Amino acid sequence: MTSFGSQTFLLEAWNGGGNSPVVHQSKPSCGSRPPVVAAYCRENGIGPGGGGCRVRFRMRGRRSEVLVGVEKATGLRATGKGSSFEGEGGIGDDIVAGGYVDVDSAQATVNKRKKVLAMQQDLIQQIVERRKQISYLESRAAEADQDINYYLKDRRNISFNPSPSHLVTNGKYNVCTVSEGSVPSTESKMSESRNSPMKTGESDDSLQSERLSPNPLGLAKDTDLDTTNPVEPIFLVKEPERSVKDENAENQTEAKFDSVDPEADTDPEEENMDDPPLAGVNVMNVIVVAAECAPWSKTGGLGDVAGALPKALARRGHRVMVVVPRYGNYAEPKDTGTCFIQLLSYFGVQDMEVSYFHSYIDGVDFVFVDHPVFQHQENNIYGGNRPDILKRMILFCKAAVEVPWHVPCGGVCYGDGNLAFIANDWHTALLPVYLKAYYRDKGLMKYARSVLVIHNIAHQGRGPVEDFFHLDLPEKYMDLFTLYDPIGGDHFNIFAAGLKTADRVVTVSHGYAWELKTSQGGWGLHGIINDSDWKFRGIVNGIDIKDWNPELDAALQKELGLPVRRNVPVIGFIGRLDHQKGVDLIAEAMPWMVAQDVQLVMLGTGRPDLEEMLRKFERENHDKVRGWVGFSVKMAHRITAGADILLMPSRFEPCGLNQLYAMKYGTVPVVHAVGGLRDTVVPFDPFKETGYGWTFERAESGMLVHALGNCLNTYWNHKKSWEGLRTRGMTQDLSWDNAAKHYEEVLVAAKYQW
Numbered sequence: 025m026t027s028f029g030s031q032t033f034l035l036e037a038w039n040g041g042g043n044s045p046v047v048h049q050s051k052p053s054c055g056s057r058p059p060v061v062a063a064y065c066r067e068n069g070i071g072p073g074g075g076g077c078r079v080r081f082r083m084r085g086r087r088s089e090v091l092v093g094v095e096k097a098t099g100l101r102a103t104g105k106g107s108s109f110e111g112e113g114g115i116g117d118d119i120v121a122g123g124y125v126d127v128d129s130a131q132a133t134v135n136k137r138k139k140v141l142a143m144q145q146d147l148i149q150q151i152v153e154r155r156k157q158i159s160y161l162e163s164r165a166a167e168a169d170q171d172i173n174y175y176l177k178d179r180r181n182i183s184f185n186p187s188p189s190h191l192v193t194n195g196k197y198n199v200c201t202v203s204e205g206s207v208p209s210t211e212s213k214m215s216e217s218r219n220s221p222m223k224t225g226e227s228d229d230s231l232q233s234e235r236l237s238p239n240p241l242g243l244a245k246d247t248d249l250d251t252t253n254p255v256e257p258i259f260l261v262k263e264p265e266r267s268v269k270d271e272n273a274e275n276q277t278e279a280k281f282d283s284v285d286p287e288a289d290t291d292p293e294e295e296n297m298d299d300p301p302l303a304g305v306n307v308m309n310v311i312v313v314a315a316e317c318a319p320w321s322k323t324g325g326l327g328d329v330a331g332a333l334p335k336a337l338a339r340r341g342h343r344v345m346v347v348v349p350r351y352g353n354y355a356e357p358k359d360t361g362t363c364f365i366q367l368l369s370y371f372g373v374q375d376m377e378v379s380y381f382h383s384y385i386d387g388v389d390f391v392f393v394d395h396p397v398f399q400h401q402e403n404n405i406y407g408g409n410r411p412d413i414l415k416r417m418i419l420f421c422k423a424a425v426e427v428p429w430h431v432p433c434g435g436v437c438y439g440d441g442n443l444a445f446i447a448n449d450w451h452t453a454l455l456p457v458y459l460k461a462y463y464r465d466k467g468l469m470k471y472a473r474s475v476l477v478i479h480n481i482a483h484q485g486r487g488p489v490e491d492f493f494h495l496d497l498p499e500k501y502m503d504l505f506t507l508y509d510p511i512g513g514d515h516f517n518i519f520a521a522g523l524k525t526a527d528r529v530v531t532v533s534h535g536y537a538w539e540l541k542t543s544q545g546g547w548g549l550h551g552i553i554n555d556s557d558w559k560f561r562g563i564v565n566g567i568d569i570k571d572w573n574p575e576l577d578a579a580l581q582k583e584l585g586l587p588v589r590r591n592v593p594v595i596g597f598i599g600r601l602d603h604q605k606g607v608d609l610i611a612e613a614m615p616w617m618v619a620q621d622v623q624l625v626m627l628g629t630g631r632p633d634l635e636e637m638l639r640k641f642e643r644e645n646h647d648k649v650r651g652w653v654g655f656s657v658k659m660a661h662r663i664t665a666g667a668d669i670l671l672m673p674s675r676f677e678p679c680g681l682n683q684l685y686a687m688k689y690g691t692v693p694v695v696h697a698v699g700g701l702r703d704t705v706v707p708f709d710p711f712k713e714t715g716y717g718w719t720f721e722r723a724e725s726g727m728l729v730h731a732l733g734n735c736l737n738t739y740w741n742h743k744k745s746w747e748g749l750r751t752r753g754m755t756q757d758l759s760w761d762n763a764a765k766h767y768e769e770v771l772v773a774a775k776y777q778w
C-alpha cells in the first residue's frame with residue numbers, strides 16, 4: 025500500500041447487483057488508505073445495507089475497488105466488473121488484509137488467497153511435525169544428559185564455553201553458515217532437519233560437513249587456499265603450540281568425535297531453551313530491519329548483528345522477524361504468494377510491486393523483500409549513484425513498514441499489537457518516519473514502536489535538500505530531514521530524521537554512546553543525540569558463538585595441513601580498508617614490525633590505494649607478510665583462529681566484533697582504546713594478572729608499536745601470563761544473550777512510551 029497523499033478521490037458505491045451507484049461523491053482523501061475508505065463508507069452508511077457492496081475510487085488516474093462488506097450469512101455478493109467475492113468474510117476484512125484491489129486483479133487475489141489457505145494447512149502440518157521433533161529431542165537430551173555432564177566435568181578447567189551444557193533441548197532448526205563465493209543453500213537442509221531431527225548437526229555448509237567428516241578429501245573442496253605447494257605457502261600459519269587453546273580445541277573436537285554422538289551434538293546456546301520464555305510478560309513482536317543479514321548478505325558487522333541478535337531475542341521468547349532485501353535467488357525462502365503490494369515511487373512515477381519471501385530458521389522469521397532493484401546487489405549493497413541508493417532504501421523501508429500486514433508468518437501476520445521495529449543505521453532510518461507519517465500520525469498502528477540502532481554514524485544518507493521530495497512524504501515532515509552544516513549549509517539527512525522520530529535510540533557500546541555526544545564523535549549529529557539523551561542507550565554487541573566457534577575453526581586449520589612455523593607470533597588484521605580501521609597506522613609501523621621475528625596476515629577490501637598497499641607489504645616482505653585482498657568469511661575465521669595477536673588500530677570503532685571473536689578464540693587483541701574497543705578490551709595488568717589485551721590511547725603508529733612491543737614481550741618471555749590472557753578472553757560470556765536482555769529493556773521502554 026502507499027500513502028495517497030492529499031489527493032481527492034471519487035467514491036462510487038453500488039449495493040447488491042444494482043446498475044447505478046447509490047453514492048457518487050468526490051472526497052478529499054485526508055491521506056486515506058483503503059482501510060480508512062472502508063471506515064468512511066461504513067460510518068456514512070455506504071456499504072452493505074444488508075448486502076455486499078463494492079466501493080470504487082479513483083486515484084491518480086487508476087481505478088480501484090475495495091470490497092466494503094460481503095455477508096456470508098445472507099449469501100449476497102458484490103457484482104460488477106471483476107470477480108465474485110462470495111464468502112470472503114466480514115466487513116472490512118478484505119480491505120485490511122489485502123489493501124485496495126484493482127478490478128482487473130481481483131480474480132488473481134482470490135486465487136492467491138486459496139494458495140494461502142493451502143499454505144496454512146501445510147504450516148499446520150509442519151507444526152504437528154515440529155511438536156513431534158521437540159518431544160523426540162527432549163527424550164534424547166534426557167538420555168544424553170548424564171554422559172555430557174560427565175564429559176563437561178572432566179574438562180571443566182579447560183572449557184572454551186562458560187555455558188554449562190551442550191544439550192539440545194528443543195526442536196530448533198540449525199543455523200546455516202555461509203561459504204563465500206556461493207549463496208548459502210539451506211533449503212534442502214532445512215527440510216531435512218524438519219523431517220529428520222537427528223541431522224541438525226549436518227545441516228550447515230562445508231565447514232560443518234568437514235567437521236563431521238574429518239577427511240583430507242575435504243581439502244580439495246577449498247578453493248580459497250592453495251595448499252598444494254609447500255614452497256610457496258599462500259598463508260602463514262604458526263604450528264599450534266601445546267597451549268590451553270589448542271588442547272581445548274583438540275580435546276573437545278576429539279571428544280565430539282569419540283565420545284559424543286555427533287548427531288546428538290548441539291549448540292551451546294540452545295541450553296537456554298530449557299527454561300520458560302525468559303522475557304515473561306514482556307514478550308513482544310519484534311521486526312528487525314536491516315540492509316544486510318548474514319549469512320545471506322554481509323559487508324561487515326551489521327550483517328553479523330542482523331543475523332544473530334534476532335535469534336537471541338527469539339530465545340528469550342519474543343516473536344521475531346528479520347526483514348532484509350533479497351539480493352540473490354536464495355534457495356530456502358519461499359515466495360509467500362499473496363504477499364505483494366504496490367508502492368508508488370516518485371522516481372519516474374511508477375508503480376513498484378514487491379514480493380516477500382519467507383523462511384523460518386532458528387525460531388526467527390526471515391523475510392526477504394524482492395524487487396528487481398535489489399537483485400544481484402549483494403556485492404554492491406551500498407554502491408551505485410546517489411539516486412539509485414536512495415531509491416533502494418526508500419523502497420525497502422516502505423516495503424518493510426507494510427510487512428506486519430502482508431506476510432503471514434506461520435499463517436498469521438504480525439499485525440500492529442505489541443509490535444516494535446528495530447531499524448539499523450541510515451539505510452533503514454526512514455522506517456520510523458514512514459511508520460509515523462503513514463500510520464501513527466493518522467491514529468493507525470497506535471501500538472507499534474520503532475527503535476533505531478546506530479552502528480556507524482559516519483554514514484548518514486546526506487544529500488541536497490531537494491532529495492526530500494523523493495520520499496513521498498507530506499511537506500510538514502521536511503524539517504525532520506533538514507540539518508545545518510557549517511560548511512555546506514542546509515542539507516538533507518536521513519539519519520537525523522530517523523533519530524528524531526524513533527521512539528528509542530541504541531548504539532552498540534557504552535564508549536561509542538559517550539563519543540556520539542561529542543562534536544568530534546557525533547559527526548554533526550551530536551546535537552540531535554544530546555537532545556535525545558532520554559531515549560538513547562549503549563548496548564555492547566555480542567557474538568554468535570555458534571558461527572564463531574573455535575572448535576570448528578581450529579579443527580579446520582589442522583585439517584588443512586597448512587605450512588607451519590614454531591614459536592613465531594602471528595599477528596592478524598581483518599577489516600574494511602578505510603580511514604576508520606587505521607590501516608595506515610599499520611603501514612607506518614611496518615618497518616618496525618618486519619624487523620621483529622613475527623608473521624603478519626592481513627585480510628581486507630576497500631579503498632583501492634589501501635588494497636594496493638596490502639599487496640605491496642606482501643611483495644616486499646614475502647617471508648613475513650601476507651596481504652589478502654578480498655572478502656572471505658572462511659579466511660576471516662582462519663585468521664582469527666590461527667593468529668596469536670589481533671591488531672585493531674581503528675580511529676573510531678562503534679563496537680567492533682573482530683576483537684570479540686579474537687578473544688573467544690584465545691587470540692589476544694591489541695587495540696586503539698576507542699568506542700567499543702575501550703569497553704571490551706580491558707588492558708592487561710601484569711601485577712594483578714587481569715585483563716584481556718593491550719590498548720593504546722591515541723591513533724598514532726608510535727603508540728601502536730609501544731603496545732605491540734609489550735604484547736610481544738609477554739608472548740616471548742612470560743608464557744604463564746600469556747596463557748592467562750588467552751584463557752580469560754576465552755572464558756568470557758560474549759554471547760548475544762546478554763545483549764538481548766538489554767535490547768528487551770529498550771523495547772519494553774518504547775512500548776510503554778506515549
Ligand SMILES: Nc1ncnc2c1ncn2[C@@H]1O[C@H](COP(=O)(O)OP(=O)(O)O[C@H]2O[C@H](CO)[C@@H](O)[C@H](O)[C@H]2O)[C@@H](O)[C@H]1O
Pocket residue numbers: 323324325326328329479480532565598599600627628629654655656657658660677678679680681682700
Ligand atoms: N575482508 C573481509 N573478509 C571477510 N570478513 C570480513 C572482512 N572484513 C571484515 N570482515 C568481517 O566483517 C565484520 C566486521 O565487523 P566490525 O565490527 O569491524 O564491523 P563494521 O566496521 O563493518 O561495522 C559497524 O557495525 C558493527 C556492528 O554493530 C560494529 O561492531 C562496528 O564497530 C561498526 O563499525 C566481522 O565479522 C569481520 O570478520
